[in-house]
Amino acid sequence: MSVIQVEKALRDFAVKQMGSAIVLKGEWGTGKTYLWNSVIAKHRSDFARVNYSYVSLFGLNSLADLKRSIFECSVPCKNAGDVTTKDSVIANLKKLDFSDGVGWLKRNFGHGREAKIPFVGSLGGVIDSIQYSLVTETLVCIDDFERRGNSLAARDVLGLVSNLIEKKNCSVILILNEGSLERDDEFFTYSEKVFDYEVVFSPSVQESASLVFNQPGEARRFVRENAIKLKINNVRLLKKIDYFAGLLHERLDGCNERVQQQAYRTLPLAVLSIYGGNSAGVDIDFLLSYEGSLSGYRLPDDDRSQEEIKSLAELDLKIEYLQAYGFDATDEFDVAIINLVRKGYADDESLRNLVIALEAKIKHEEDVSLLQKAWNVFHASFFKNDDEVFAAFDVAIDVALVKFSINDLDSVSSIYYDLGRVEKINGDIDKYFVEVVSSSDLREKSDVFRWPSNAYIQQRLEEYFDGLVIEKSLPDLMEYAYNVSGFENTDVRNSVARKPEEEFLAYFSNLNDYNFTNLVRMCLKCGQVSSPDKDIQGGYHDIFYKTYRCLMKMCEGSFLNKARMSKFQGYEKLYAQIEKEILSRRGKVE
Numbered sequence: 001m002s003v004i005q006v007e008k009a010l011r012d013f014a015v016k017q018m019g020s021a022i023v024l025k026g027e028w029g030t031g032k033t034y035l036w037n038s039v040i041a042k043h044r045s046d047f048a049r050v051n052y053s054y055v056s057l058f059g060l061n062s063l064a065d066l067k068r069s070i071f072e073c074s075v076p077c078k079n080a081g082d083v084t085t086k087d088s089v090i091a092n093l094k095k096l097d098f099s100d101g102v103g104w105l106k107r108n109f110g111h112g113r114e115a116k117i118p119f120v121g122s123l124g125g126v127i128d129s130i131q132y133s134l135v136t137e138t139l140v141c142i143d144d145f146e147r148r149g150n151s152l153a154a155r156d157v158l159g160l161v162s163n164l165i166e167k168k169n170c171s172v173i174l175i176l177n178e179g180s181l182e183r184d185d186e187f188f189t190y191s192e193k194v195f196d197y198e199v200v201f202s203p204s205v206q207e208s209a210s211l212v213f214n215q216p217g218e219a220r221r222f223v224r225e226n227a228i229k230l231k232i233n234n235v236r237l238l239k240k241i242d243y244f245a246g247l248l249h250e251r252l253d254g255c256n257e258r259v260q261q262q263a264y265r266t267l268p269l270a271v272l273s274i275y276g277g278n279s280a281g282v283d284i285d286f287l288l289s290y291e292g293s294l295s296g297y298r299l300p301d302d303d304r305s306q307e308e309i310k311s312l313a314e315l316d317l318k319i320e321y322l323q324a325y326g327f328d329a330t331d332e333f334d335v336a337i338i339n340l341v342r343k344g345y346a347d348d349e350s351l352r353n354l355v356i357a358l359e360a361k362i363k364h365e366e367d368v369s370l371l372q373k374a375w376n377v378f379h380a381s382f383f384k385n386d387d388e389v390f391a392a393f394d395v396a397i398d399v400a401l402v403k404f405s406i407n408d409l410d411s412v413s414s415i416y417y418d419l420g421r422v423e424k425i426n427g428d429i430d431k432y433f434v435e436v437v438s439s440s441d442l443r444e445k446s447d448v449f450r451w452p453s454n455a456y457i458q459q460r461l462e463e464y465f466d467g468l469v470i471e472k473s474l475p476d477l478m479e480y481a482y483n484v485s486g487f488e489n490t491d492v493r494n495s496v497a498r499k500p501e502e503e504f505l506a507y508f509s510n511l512n513d514y515n516f517t518n519l520v521r522m523c524l525k526c527g528q529v530s531s532p533d534k535d536i537q538g539g540y541h542d543i544f545y546k547t548y549r550c551l552m553k554m555c556e557g558s559f560l561n562k563a564r565m566s567k568f569q570g571y572e573k574l575y576a577q578i579e580k581e582i583l584s585r586r587g588k589v590e
Contacts, residue, residue, distance in 0.1 A: 003035065003207040009199050010039045013173065014139060017048045019196035020165040025176040026201035031211055031235030032175050033143055035201060038211070040081040049139040049171055052080035057142060061149030063156045070164075071131040074138055140164060140172045145187070146180035154186035158194045165194075205233050212238040219249050223264040229325060230268055234279070241271050244341060251351040259358045266337040269327060274341055281321035288338065290322060291411075291450070292329030332449055333358040367403035370396035371412070378415070390421065397428050402436050406461075410452035417454065426456055433460050443468065444490050445533070466535055468494050474503045482519055487526060487540060497542040504546045509554060520568065523547035527574045538585065541578050548575045 012018040026032050044052070053074040060066050075082065148157065164170040174195070181187055203211070205228050212235060213224035223245045232238055244267055252260050273284040282290075304312070336354045365372070374392035377385075393412060397404075404412075409432055416425035437460075442448070445465060452458055468491045472480075477496050487493040513519070527544030531537040548571060555561045 003201075003203050003211065006199055006201050006203075007035060007039055010036060010173075011043050013171070013199075014039065015043055015046045015048060017171060019171075021161055021172040021174070021195045023174050023176055023191070023195050023198040024201060025178045025198055026203075028177045028180065029234035029236045030201055030203055031208060031238075032177075032201050034211060034235050034239075036141065036173070036175065037081055044077050044080040047077040047080065047139055049137050050077060051075065051138040052077045052141075053135075053138055054081075054141045054143065056144045057148035057152065057157070058144040059147075059149055061151040063152065063160060066152065066157065066160060067132040067135075070138070070140055071135050074135065077139070080139075135164070136168045136170065138164075138168070138170045140170055141175065142172065143175045145174055145176050155190055158187070158190045161194050203233070205231050208233050208235055208238060211235060212242050217249075219245060219252070219260060219264060222261065223267060226265055226325075227268045230272055230281075232268060232272055232276070232279075234276070237271055237275055240275060240341075241268050244271070247340075247345075248351065251348070251355065255355055256359060256362055258362050259355060262333065262358060263337060263354070265325075265327065266334045267341070269322075269325065270334075270338045270341045274338075281325075282318045284338070286318055287322075288330060288335060290319075290327075290330045291407075331361060333361055364403060364405070368396070368400045368408060370400050371404070371408060374412075386419065390416075390419075401428060401432055404432065404436070406437075406448060406452055406457065407450055410454050410457055413452075413454040413457060429454075429456055429460060433464060437461075437464055445536075462535060465490055466494065471495075474499045474507045478507065478519060482515070482522060486522070487543065493536075493539045493543070497539040499546075501546045501549060505550045505553060508547070508550050517567070520547065520551070524568065524571050527571065527578055541582065544571075545575070545578050545582050 006024075009018075010024065013022055024032050024036060040052070051074045053070050055066065055069045055073055057066070060069065142157070142161070145154075145157070161172045161174070164172055176187075178200075209224045209228050209232070213220045213227070220242075223241060227238060227241055232241070245264065248263055248267070252263055269287065270284075272280045273282055273287050333354060336350075336357060340350070340354070371393075374389070374396045377392045378389050393415070397412070401409075409429065413425050413429065416422065442464075445451075445461075448461070452461070472495065474496065477492055477499075481487055481489075481492050481496065485492055487496065508520070511519070523543050524547060525544075526540040527548075529537060529540040531540070548568075551565060551568060555565050
């Protein structure tokens with residue numbers, strides 16, 4: 001049934017009393033409760049019953065709990081759908097009439113629910129009975145049937161439904177997730193005797209999106225269209241998307257249209273990838289690493305194993321999925337949107353940074369539009385048009401090389417290398433490092449968004465980071481490292497590591513400072529650093545090696561210094577190990 005048909009059926013049940021008890025069922029997450037609440041909001045003033053009570057069975061473990069919940073959650077139909085507040089519960093409790101004998105019991109036994117009464121039991125049981133006796137002329141909604149407590153049997157729930165209908169002049173709607181119950185569940189044994197009919201809710205993707213994205217405006221329209229394009233039918237996911245779209249709307253309103261379009265394109269994809277499970281076309285790890293069409297770029301190879309062929313086929317499906325959706329590649333702005341979804345909240349500063357990042361990206365794309373045109377020529381056909389393709393890339397490089405990102409350059413280089421135009425592109429890479437990288441604020445390897453795959457660009461980056469030095473004296477560098485950054489800063493680490501051993505000896509020999517021990521330990525701890533990057537580890541180990549050698553030299557001929565050296569003796573074995581490493585490295589260089 002369509003949303004319109006189901007909504008009409010629910011309205012007729014609530015307003016015209018078309019049946020005393022019905023089941024609203026459908027797949028998990030399709031928005032059954034959401035739709036029922038919308039019916040309440042639209043038609044509660046016309047309900048045939050006087051009162052309304054919504055009860056979730058989640059966590060309820062006894063029939064007494066269920067009866068009590070129906071009473072406590074009852075409100076006049078004019079308030080149906082509103083959250084049950086403390087005031088509404090108190091209002092219901094005021095209906096209790098502790099008069100005559102019951103009043104005497106209350107006065108003598110107090111308010112304790114467990115006060116024992118001969119032949120009757122606890123006072124709590126009496127109160128529960130009185131409460132339930134007041135439930136009448138009520139439209140009752142029972143939700144989360146499949147999540148009821150283990151001690152609450154299906155037959156007890158359905159028996160209570162029968163009692164509400166036959167003895168209490170009530171109407172009951174039970175909301176059920178289809179497929180959530182085992183085939184032998186008692187529900188199926190007794191349901192036909194209790195419920196008049198079932199309403200099956202199976203909305204289309206478009207209908208589900210329309211249920212959630214019902215606010216006016218271009219932003220909601222755009223995010224709704226993208227959710228439909230991704231075939232998201234789960235209302236819980238759609239509501240997450242709507243929530244984050246609301247967070248973004250005020251901050252993005254008035255921004256460049258492309259800013260909004262990318263944000264609202266990435267948002268549904270991020271929510272689906274993180275929370276969609278098997279319904280997601282790509283997992284979040286793949287999405288974060290997606291480089292666009294080149295993610296699947298590869299030369300023919302007839303020697304691939306069956307496992308490799310299967311893996312590549314799965315890769316192709318993911319790429320086709322993202323391309324069909326219109327998602328080009330994951331950039332820094334997309335990562336920020338994904339992280340926004342992961343955290344579940346956003347602050348103004350982070351959102352401002354998102355907008356600034358995307359505005360910068362749009363300007364970059366405008367500057368390198370020639371590169372995009374070249375890629376369009378590359379992907380447009382299977383013609384043997386090498387000259388045309390490389391002519392387009394050559395023009396983009398000549399005009400806009402300084403506007404390329406490192407990843408742009410890396411992507412272009414892969415094509416030139418595969419087609420044997422290595423010398424040409426290497427010259428362009430050299431020019432890029434001279435004109436762009438050397439004057440950039442790139443200071444750490446972690447600043448490179450995605451490490452390039454091209455070996456020559458990797459080499460030039462390594463050389464660039466190795467060449468980062470600060471033209472300051474060793475005392476100034478040590479003071480900066482101790483008070484500010486330590487040796488994690490690439491410039492500081494490289495600058496200190498390159499100082500000759502003589503400067504280390506002069507520095508420590510003339511150092512007269514209460515922080516002497518701390519400064520030495522800062523340098524000696526460099527020997528304990530282990531990094532997969534040999535250049536980084538080498539820099540740390542050079543600092544350790546030169547420091548320890550200077551300490552040993554300062555101990556020569558001085559018993560006092562030998563005594564002072566005792567606190568650093570624990571580094572002897574490490575020094576011997578690193579000395580071999582450094583001498584071996586120097587031997588290779590020579």
